[in-house]
Amino acid sequence: MPDPRTRxxxxxxxxPDVPSPAGSYVPAVRSGDLVFTAGQVPFRDGKLALTGxxxxxxxxxxxxxxxxxxxxxxxxxxxEAAGGLENIARVVKVVGFVASAPGFNRQPQVLNGASxxxxxxxxxxxxxxxxxxxxxxxxxxxxxxxxxxxxVRRDS
Numbered sequence: 001m002p003d004p005r006t007r008x009x010x011x012x013x014x015x016p017d018v019p020s021p022a023g024s025y026v027p028a029v030r031s032g033d034l035v036f037t038a039g040q041v042p043f044r045d046g047k048l049a050l051t052g053x054x055x056x057x058x059x060x061x062x063x064x065x066x067x068x069x070x071x072x073x074x075x076x077x078x079x080e081a082a083g084g085l086e087n088i089a090r091v092v093k094v095v096g097f098v099a100s101a102p103g104f105n106r107q108p109q110v111l112n113g114a115s116x117x118x119x120x121x122x123x124x125x126x127x128x129x130x131x132x133x134x135x136x137x138x139x140x141x142x143x144x145x146x147x148x149x150x151x152v153r154r155d156s
Contacts, residue, residue, distance in 0.1 A: 011117075034092065035078045042066040043073060063110040067110055067113030075148075088151070092150060096146045098111070098134050
């Protein structure tokens with residue numbers, strides 16, 4: 001598996017600070033060898049990078065970039081719970097929600113933004129099961145929300 005922090009840097013990304021919860025929850029919970037993240041919206045530097053419905057105010061390409069930002073935020077939360085990014089052995093599952101305009105049905109293509117990033121960072125260990133769900137609304141008018149389940153190295 002490639003070194004995930006090095007791969008992030010090579011791709012031009014850095015792991016962001018873990019966003020503070022906006023409600024009564026924590027960003028991630030470790031249970032045994034798994035870390036479950038809360039849903040992450042596309043916060044960048046403390047504010048939403050984009051708002052609106054995909055297929056209306058937000059293009060497919062913009063939504064894919066928003067999904068990448070969500071995945072980075074989810075990775076940051078998972079890494080914090082795992083004791084560091086290097087302790088994540090693999091990405092097991094990704095669930096993505098897309099605030100969809102009527103008639104928009106390309107949710108899987110939107111979530112490819114997150115999935116492709118995870119594959120580029122973790123190689124084969126980034127391949128995961130996934131659900132892509134269209135919804136009417138997301139918190140703060142976010143276009144995309146992503147959560148993930150990651151396996152933690154047994155020696156961590």
